[in-house]
Amino acid sequence: QVQLVESGGGLVQAGGSLTLSCAASGRTFSSAAMGWFRQAPGKEREFVAAINWSGGMRYYAGSVKGRFTISRDNAKNTMYLQMNSLKPEDTAVYYCAIKRPGSSWNNLQPTSYDYWGQGTQVTVSS
Secondary structure (H helix, E strand, O other), X not given: XXXXXXXXXXXXXXXXXXXXXXXXXXXXXXXXXXXXXXXXXXXXXXXXXXXXXXXXXXXXXXXXXXXXXXEEEOOOOEEEEEEOOOOHHHOEEEEEXXXXXXXXXXOOOHHHOOEEOOOEEEEEEO
């Protein structure tokens, strides 16, 4: 069993920055692909960014590419999402997720992830 805990959300003005963290328990963290998703009120959960087990492969949604950076520190069992140039449309609950080891890192569907955090709210004011 893996537990994920997000932190770092908050209220920020447009153009500002935030860094989200996702701390994981369990020994499989360093061999598992992970991702960030978000869900705005009244909308479906959408993919934000994905990273493979080593951190050497990353993929971003078009809406955040060039502004957000996904990374991980396997020694700390923690994944990060650096968010710059935030826009009001980035407002959402952000979730981190992890796959079982060996699962394809570039399958971006939410159903391909096995464990989820509880989410952290990010609000960007205009």
